[in-house]
Amino acid sequence: MEISEAYDRLPYPSKFFNLTNPDHLAAVAMLLGLEPAPPEKCTVLELGCGNGSNLIAHAYNLKESQFVGVDISGGHIEAAERSAEELGIKNTKFRQMDVKDLSEKDFGRFDYIIAHGLISWIPLEVRDRIFEVYGELLNENGIGYISYNAYPGARQREMIRDVFRYHTEGGEEPEERVRGSLEILEMLAGHSVDSKIHRPIFTHEFERHSRHSVSDIFHDELADHYHPLHFYEFNELLERNGLKFLSEAEYHAMSMGQFSEEVREFADGIDDLVRREQYLDYFRGRAFRQTLFCRNGLEIERAPDPSLIERFYAASSMKPDSPEPDLSPGKVIHFTGNRGQGIQIDHPLTKAALCILGQEWGRPVHVPILLQSARQLLEHAGIMIENDDSQESITRTILFRIFEGTDLLEFHTVGLEASQTVSDRPKLNRLARWQLESARNVTSLFGLNVGVRDEVSAELLRLADGTRTHAELLAGVEEFIDSADKALDRTELPDDLESWMNESLSELAKLGVFEA
Numbered sequence: 001m002e003i004s005e006a007y008d009r010l011p012y013p014s015k016f017f018n019l020t021n022p023d024h025l026a027a028v029a030m031l032l033g034l035e036p037a038p039p040e041k042c043t044v045l046e047l048g049c050g051n052g053s054n055l056i057a058h059a060y061n062l063k064e065s066q067f068v069g070v071d072i073s074g075g076h077i078e079a080a081e082r083s084a085e086e087l088g089i090k091n092t093k094f095r096q097m098d099v100k101d102l103s104e105k106d107f108g109r110f111d112y113i114i115a116h117g118l119i120s121w122i123p124l125e126v127r128d129r130i131f132e133v134y135g136e137l138l139n140e141n142g143i144g145y146i147s148y149n150a151y152p153g154a155r156q157r158e159m160i161r162d163v164f165r166y167h168t169e170g171g172e173e174p175e176e177r178v179r180g181s182l183e184i185l186e187m188l189a190g191h192s193v194d195s196k197i198h199r200p201i202f203t204h205e206f207e208r209h210s211r212h213s214v215s216d217i218f219h220d221e222l223a224d225h226y227h228p229l230h231f232y233e234f235n236e237l238l239e240r241n242g243l244k245f246l247s248e249a250e251y252h253a254m255s256m257g258q259f260s261e262e263v264r265e266f267a268d269g270i271d272d273l274v275r276r277e278q279y280l281d282y283f284r285g286r287a288f289r290q291t292l293f294c295r296n297g298l299e300i301e302r303a304p305d306p307s308l309i310e311r312f313y314a315a316s317s318m319k320p321d322s323p324e325p326d327l328s329p330g331k332v333i334h335f336t337g338n339r340g341q342g343i344q345i346d347h348p349l350t351k352a353a354l355c356i357l358g359q360e361w362g363r364p365v366h367v368p369i370l371l372q373s374a375r376q377l378l379e380h381a382g383i384m385i386e387n388d389d390s391q392e393s394i395t396r397t398i399l400f401r402i403f404e405g406t407d408l409l410e411f412h413t414v415g416l417e418a419s420q421t422v423s424d425r426p427k428l429n430r431l432a433r434w435q436l437e438s439a440r441n442v443t444s445l446f447g448l449n450v451g452v453r454d455e456v457s458a459e460l461l462r463l464a465d466g467t468r469t470h471a472e473l474l475a476g477v478e479e480f481i482d483s484a485d486k487a488l489d490r491t492e493l494p495d496d497l498e499s500w501m502n503e504s505l506s507e508l509a510k511l512g513v514f515e516a
Contacts, residue, residue, distance in 0.1 A: 033301030052080025153287025427466030
């Protein structure tokens, strides 16, 4: 089956990835000493844009920038154009075409070029052409992003893919092939006689695929092409096209904090960055990479200066475990993020800064304002600190180390604005209402990716269209629950629905999902 035919028969689901947002790409590049185009006014190209859901999510909040998406599927492009028109988005263009036919003559150059979930599932000659496109169309200070399946971890996925394709060989309908694939995988997970290696793999993969859509499994595991890469092979393709490795899009994914002292010493003894990263992939068993790169002539600062964070906006969901944290010197405070991870801090100014970020989440705070507010918070608590410049330098360093080693703190180059209050008739922003039709996460007006926890939460957001009072929203949620079929897990319903709704609305407003 041709790739275009496969996507027309079963379109890829709506998805959007904050790590491909030019705001995030610019922040990482700037920390490493580069000066990319400002995200507020830049040009972005997405290769294999699907139904446009990713580009549209970025374009909605960055209205002065221009976004171009290309995809081989006519159905995808029609859906993208229809969605952009429906949302009134004027800064996107979509083209149906084979990426092999892209040229600078037709498109010009771009400040950011992204390709998510593309190069591992296409013919090798097309993959090689994509790297040529980056070499030809990326601006001199441009940033490229490519995600791909990586060895050694991709070997495990390769084994499952072989089982799926063998078991469903000759099948025609995508849904039928996916159903058959899951059935044989469940049987293998339950009955493999190799309990040391294969059964754990089959069990893990069955649990993972059980959370995926039919379209995900069909286009990823049952695709005609599957070409993972070692990291060093990826870099050979970059070098061949005048490009070089910058970092992982998840900056903390390069941290060595999880390794033993012996492994860290081994890695520190390898001068070549690519070779070191390849060995660390072996230790991690890494199966997937999201890699950033730039033109070969640019100078990269591999040991970033923490003072650079003064240029950014910081955001973090971390909150202190105590409702009245002790900001005094030497007193340790444990901060916990919204996914349960935590850190301990005893430095007064840093503790105050993290308390402020937790209160402001999800509005990013400009770092100079954050430090000023943190000093004021300490003064209000009667805590005096000496040598402000030195203490601020320590705080900047700690914040950078948190960003470098965890996903608990974000840096942004753009300070987006949104209301954080709950109105009498809450109204979900227009982009999020569109996303909610086909996804279980939405984009806030701060650019945050907000997960929708369950069907009741999704219904609350659907009802919040600006026409209903709080009482009417509550009645609507109650009616939804009463009419829901057995698929709704009633054991997870809150005891006090009204309190739950009010708390949810308040939390969502802080994240910036509602229009003013």
